Amino acid sequence: MKPGRVIGTVTLSQGAPQFRGARWLVVSPMGKAELTGKNSGLSQASTPVVYDNMGAGIGDEILYVEGAEATQPFENPIPLDAISVAILDNYTYAPPVGDA
C-alpha cells in the first residue's frame, strides 16, 4: 500500500468491458515531504491512475495498492494495475530527527 493524494479523476468514453461503472482517480504519491506536511502540493513522483470503489474525492488522502494484487477483489479477470484500498481519516508520520 502506498499513500497518495487524489488530484483528479478520469472518465473513459470507451474501455474494456470489465471497466463498466469503474471510477478512476489520478493520484499524487505522497513521499516524506508530503506526509510530514512540508509540501502540501504535488510530489515529484509520477502520478498513477487508480481504480476506486470507495468514493474518494479530490483532496482526499488514500492508500492504494499496485501490482497483481490489485485485481484480487474481482471475481473475473480484469486488466488492472492499481486500486484504492482506504480513505485515510488520520495519520501521523514523523521520521526520527537527525536521521538521514
Add this chain to the structure above:
Amino acid sequence: MILARIDGYATATIAHPSLKGQKIVLCTPIDEDGRDAGMPFAAVDPMGAGRHSRVFITTDGSWTQDTVHDKTSPIRNQVIGLIDAL
C-alpha cells in the same frame, strides 16, 4: 522482503473490508546501515511495532490474504518481523 522503520500510523473508516480491525503503519524503507532508502509506504501490522522500531515486511499478497482470512484482499504489505539487530 523489505527492511523498514515504523514512522507513523494511519486510520481509515472507509477501506477494503479486509483492513477492518487491522493496524495500519506508515514506514520508511531503510538500507543495511539503517539509512532511509526510498518512498514511505503503508503496511498492516499484526505485531504492534513501536514507533521508530525496525521491522521486516513482506510484499506477498497471497500471504496477507491468508492472515486476514479474505481471498479478495488486495493488501500486500505486512509486518512479519521485529528486528533486534541489523
